[in-house]
Amino acid sequence: MVESTAMAPGEREARIDLAAAYRLVALYGWDDLIFTHLSARVPGPEHHFLINPYDMMFEEITASSLVKIDVEGQPVGMTAHPVNPAGFTIHSAIHMARDDAQAVMHLHTPHGxxxxxxxxxxxxxxxxxxxxxxxxAYHEYEGIATDLEERERLVADLGERHAMILRNHGTLTVGDSVASCFLRLYFLERACEAQVLMLAAGIDGLHTPPQGVETKVAGQSPPAGIAMLARGLAWPALLRKLDRIDPSYRD
Known part of the structure; x- marks a missing residue:
């Protein structure tokens, strides 16, 4: 059940993309029961956002079941679902601090x-x-993220970067679209998974890439390039994948 307020132009598309991201997180085994959040800004001048209903597994989420909330994490209009305002603390800080933060995704995977x-x-x-x-970027752990004062420090630590490792906590990415945010999350989670696997063999036997290669790869994968790759190629392919498996995320 979607809340009773009318949809803003572009909101339906944002809902479909965010619902798809939730389904993909479940598909890749990155979910944590009903916990963690993926959020997206609703197009328009109001500071409204979409987030998961707090009583649904990620594999159940549909476009219409996403809850529209304000910057404090409170529902906008009527909704049949509970929301977790405390869970939006991290997301709200980033959405409000950066105009390019159209989507924010946070996970608690074992590898992350x-x-x-x-x-x-x-x-x-x-x-x-x-x-x-x-x-x-990196942000020190300060306890379960219910302290609103932490938002300022988190935003300062993130700066202009698009990914963050929350120390002793998990991973987070930011994007100018759900597509770019998800692709960054995919890369970050895959990198963490590979690191856990390779360190299982011992750090002494690792092969370090030649000097200068890391800088070269950074130049080959700028944020704008990742965003273009996501929107133009990876995201349409991921939506087709979901449509083959179960298109009900669009409902």
Whole structure:
């Protein structure tokens, strides 16, 4: 059941994309029961956002079941679903601080949490890590994110980057669209997974890439390039994948 307020122009498309992102997170096994959040800005001058209903698994979420909320995480209009205002603390800070933050995604995957707890952070030992590591920021753990004062520090730590490792917590990405945000999340999660696997064999046996290669890869994968790759190629392919599996996310 969608809330009773009328949809803004472009809202329907935003709902479909965000519902697709939730389904993809479930498909890749990145969900954490009903916890963590993916959010997207509703087009228009109001500071309204879309987020998951707090009583639904990610695999159940549809475009119409997403809840429209304000910057405080409170529902806009009527909704049949509960929301978790505390869960929007991190997201609201980034949405309000950056005009390009059309989507914000945060996960608690085992691999992401494992790397978040490593003093070394994300190591540049795989191509996927090098694609994303130059755009990754770090934020120290301050407890469960219910303290509104933490928002200022989180935004300062993120700066202009598009990905963040929340120490002892998980991963987060930012995008100018759901598509670019999700692709960045995919790269970051894959890099974390590879790091956990390679460190299982011991850090002493790792092959370090030649000097200068990490910088070269950073130049080959600028944020604008990732966004273009996401919108033009990866996201349409992912939507086709979902449509083959179960198109009900569009409902």
């Amino acid at each position: 949490q494992a790397v978040s707890a490593m003093a070394c952070g994300l190591l540049p030992h795989t191509q996927t890590a090098m694609i994303t590591s130059h755009d990754v």
